[in-house]
Amino acid sequence: MKKIAIIIVLMFSFLVSFSQSSTFYNKILFPLQGSNTIVNIITEDSVYYILHLYLDTPYVNNQGMGIMKVDSLGNIISNKVWWDTLNNYIVTPGNSMILGMDTIIYFVGMNNKPNQGFSATLFKVNPQTLDTLWTRTYTHPDTAAAALPGASIFNAFTAIRQSLDGGFIISGMYNPGCVPNTDRKAYLLKVDSVGNVEWIRKYPTITSLYDIELAPDSGYYFPTVYNNTIRAVKVNKYGNIEWSVIVNTKQYPHVPLDLEILNANYLYVSSTFTYDVTYFQHSVVLAKVDIQNQTKLWEKNYIVFNNFKCQSLHQSMGLDILPSGDLIITGTVEMLNPDNSQELYHKGMIMKVNSNG
Incomplete structure (x- = not known):
């Protein structure tokens, strides 16, 4: 079950429960000078690992990324950053980092190098030292088109989960045929425990894939925009679509999306x-x-x-199921400034509903 935290800029809020008592606090974290944006949080015992994006203000075209290690009181224990003036690192929020069965950190994203386009990358990181153990960079799903001179390459990993066999299932987005300014399509990539490719499945009618969850039969579920409708999709262990259900019948449905599984019976x-x-x-x-x-x-x-607005790359919607069966939905809302009706500002939102909505 995914752990959810709300982050606005770098306000880090914890609610830690012990028996009948609770401790709540807010902290502003400054791991590096410049702009920092939290995109993922995972926990191990009383330690939080925070994947964040980093923008060194004088070099606004060069975005880095980092991992903070934070204790249960919100104090930074250590921080590692991946940044240089020749690379632009991007990780998508919500589902791009996990703690593996081996208690090692794995996360996915993309690397933009000058004149080389965007390349999808898998990182393996030691949680104790935050040192990189290895990285794997993967070719564009349309390999022949990507090999042509001057190809416009966009290949981005968006989410990762560890599969039941110890390998990893990774979702991604790409531009078919390496055609610039074309609609991006989705794919799934299955790799073994050391990152070797086992199979890839492309979806020509799926235009959004930023979350994936494991099914008990070794298949997968994901929420997506499929044939221009928002659906929950079930695929088998090789990524072949078995069934899908429309989950948003509004006149103007929209992303972002998130999916959770309850007792293997409900989505x-x-x-x-x-x-x-x-x-x-x-x-x-x-x-x-x-x-x-x-x-x-x-x-x-x-x-x-006023407006539940989670549209940009650095904002996402969160959904989690509590032990009681109640649901938590999180995201960013756009609100009117009570002191100036012409001014808007953004706030983090947490909404709790029961199992019947």
């Missing part, structure tokens, strides 16, 4: 929709799917604050 999928097309204002959609019958049980929408 919950969160997404958004545009409820005001004049001002492009969004709100939350939540759906529940019966896995055995492959049907949607219900779909509900929630207009929260």
Whole structure:
């Protein structure tokens, strides 16, 4: 089950429960001078590993990335950054870092080198020292087109999970045929425990894939935009689509998306929709799917604050299932400044609903 935290700029909020008591605090973290944006958090015992993006302000075209190691009180233990003036590193928020079965950190992203395009990369990192153990860079899914002189290459990993056999399933986005300014399509890549490719499955009608979850039969679930509709999709262990269910029937459905599994029987999928097309204002959609019958049980929408706006690369929607069965939805909302109705600002949002929405 994914652990969710809300981060606005670098406000790091913890709610740690011990028996009947709770401790809550906010901390502003400054791992490096410049701009820092948290994109993923994983936990091991009382330690938090935080994957973040780093922008050294004088070199605005060169974005780096780093991992912070933070104790249970929010104090930075150590920090490692990957940054240089010849590379631009990008990692997508929400699902791009995991702690493996071997208690080693794995994360995925992309590396943009001058005149070489965007290359998808898998990193393996020692959680004790934050040293890089190895990296693997992978070719564009359309290998023949990518080999042509002057090819426009875009190949980005977006999410990673460890498969039941100890390898990894990775989702990605690419530009078919290496054609510039074309619609990006999705794919799944299966690699073994040391990053060797086992298979790749491209999806020509899927245009969004930023989350993937394991199914008990060694297959996978993911939320996506499939044939221009927002769906929960089930694939087998080789990435072949077995079934899909539409989970957002609004007139103007929209990303971002997130998916969680309850007891191998149900899927919950969160997404958004545009409820005001004049001002492009969004709100939350939540759906529940019966896995055995492959049907949607219900779909509900929630207009929260002024605008549930999680549209940019560095913002994402979170969905988590609590032990009680209740659901937590997180994201960024755009609100009017109470002191100036012409001014908007952004806040982090946490919404709790019961198992029936």
